Amino acid sequence: MKACAGWRRFLFCFPLVFILPHLFSVLELHQNQAVTDAPKENTQKFDVQNSSVGGGNDAPKKATKKFDHLVLGPAAGEGLPNRLQCQGVKALNKTHFSNPAHASGVGDGIAFVTVFTIYNNSPDSTVNSRLSNLVTVGNASYSKPERSMAIMNVFINFIQMRMPQSNVIILTDPESDLSLRQNRVTVLPIQGEYSRDKLMLQRIRSYITFLEIRLEKLSQDQGHITHFIFTDSDIVVIDDLGQIFEQYQDFHLALTFRNNRDQPLNSGFIAVRGTHDGILRAKKIIEKVLEVYSFRYMKASRMLGDQLALFWVVKSDPSFDAKGFSKAQAFTKEIGGATVLFLPCATYNWTPPEGAGQFHGMPLDVKVVHFKGSRKRLMLEAWNYFSSSTDISDMLCLILKSGRTKYDF
Numbered sequence: 001m002k003a004c005a006g007w008r009r010f011l012f013c014f015p016l017v018f019i020l021p022h023l024f025s026v027l028e029l030h031q032n033q034a035v036t037d038a039p040k041e042n043t044q045k046f047d048v049q050n051s052s053v054g055g056g057n058d059a060p061k062k063a064t065k066k067f068d069h070l071v072l073g074p075a076a077g078e079g080l081p082n083r084l085q086c087q088g089v090k091a092l093n094k095t096h097f098s099n100p101a102h103a104s105g106v107g108d109g110i111a112f113v114t115v116f117t118i119y120n121n122s123p124d125s126t127v128n129s130r131l132s133n134l135v136t137v138g139n140a141s142y143s144k145p146e147r148s149m150a151i152m153n154v155f156i157n158f159i160q161m162r163m164p165q166s167n168v169i170i171l172t173d174p175e176s177d178l179s180l181r182q183n184r185v186t187v188l189p190i191q192g193e194y195s196r197d198k199l200m201l202q203r204i205r206s207y208i209t210f211l212e213i214r215l216e217k218l219s220q221d222q223g224h225i226t227h228f229i230f231t232d233s234d235i236v237v238i239d240d241l242g243q244i245f246e247q248y249q250d251f252h253l254a255l256t257f258r259n260n261r262d263q264p265l266n267s268g269f270i271a272v273r274g275t276h277d278g279i280l281r282a283k284k285i286i287e288k289v290l291e292v293y294s295f296r297y298m299k300a301s302r303m304l305g306d307q308l309a310l311f312w313v314v315k316s317d318p319s320f321d322a323k324g325f326s327k328a329q330a331f332t333k334e335i336g337g338a339t340v341l342f343l344p345c346a347t348y349n350w351t352p353p354e355g356a357g358q359f360h361g362m363p364l365d366v367k368v369v370h371f372k373g374s375r376k377r378l379m380l381e382a383w384n385y386f387s388s389s390t391d392i393s394d395m396l397c398l399i400l401k402s403g404r405t406k407y408d409f
């Protein structure tokens, strides 16, 4: 394991630096730990040197180098009928997304919930070190602390564009002075221990506290139902996710899966039906995950635990059958007293690094792209590209083609 590389250096080698080691940084660790998060894929090597967009013509010397500008490679899934086909960064297929203006009636009853915190003591805040650490995407430059905030902003931008009726709720440490004044965005401080090594554990606790608050609210105001989607903040919402709650009427909790033996579930996307029953049963499962995490996985890794615990809870149920994970098709199962909907990552949690290989390209109906690991720059580049092209399908080509590139951002 190379110490102090990329985002890990960001996290561990300069632990006091004013950074926002939010969950997206955390997920980088999933990938780099001895137990890897990314399913093994064909690690077919290819030349990523061909085209580069957005500055810098210096051809990389090694494929392992982390890039500070957008680098495009071949698009996975070429020739496959149900996969996005691209010519350069132009999409040959126009994907059929719902028009945000006519989104499902459910849309106005959806809230995205994410955990985000700011760590405040910054020896890095001097003007000089600030300038030396600037990175540039499009016409904007970001210092280290600004990068995480930029990711959060892009997360919000896409949600507001694709699901304009939905809300974003940011659960945060009361100590962190996160100020975000924006329509349909709520910052909700929740007491807890948000130190880096406890962050994943705290995230589950914050989810539970949040669901308790909702239960309370719901008992006061019977009328209004809001469904919740708990996510990492390094995801981009591509299509109306309110449809999940219409299309699958009877689940309490939805998780995303992929065909990976050790870690088929990703904890970065958890949908909860906002009825009293839905919240209650989902909360029970998440409480169980917390218990298993605390009991079994505290030592496994300070970052990986929640995902392992989630899978442990699912696989410990007598009804569990791993076969369901082998096909990228949604299915439901009764787990721990709740109806759990399993949604394929290929559509609901597509990730650039493994998605290009494991999922054989990008499905035409992809709904969520997750910029795990060293793809943070690509998330900002995608927004930047979209801002000028305003074509979602073309932007997806850019993501697909750049998906195997590791960025140092």
Ligand SMILES: *[C@@H]1O[C@H](CO)[C@@H](O)[C@H](O)[C@H]1NC(C)=O
Pocket: 050, 051
């Ligand atoms: C780059 O890609 C173009 C078209 O995709 C191809 O014609 C060209 O030969 C490639 N160049 C290199 C150096 O691989």
Ligand SMILES: *[C@@H]1O[C@H](CO)[C@@H](O)[C@H](O)[C@H]1NC(C)=O
Pocket: 081, 082, 085, 092, 093, 364
């Ligand atoms: C996507 O575009 C390619 C190239 O134009 C075409 O061959 C393919 O049939 C299209 N796929 C769908 C599902 O429309």
Ligand SMILES: *[C@@H]1O[C@H](CO)[C@@H](O)[C@H](O)[C@H]1NC(C)=O
Pocket: 138, 139, 140, 387, 388
């Ligand atoms: C930077 O780009 C954005 C979007 O492309 C644009 O709205 C903005 O005006 C630009 N800012 C400057 C200083 O050029």
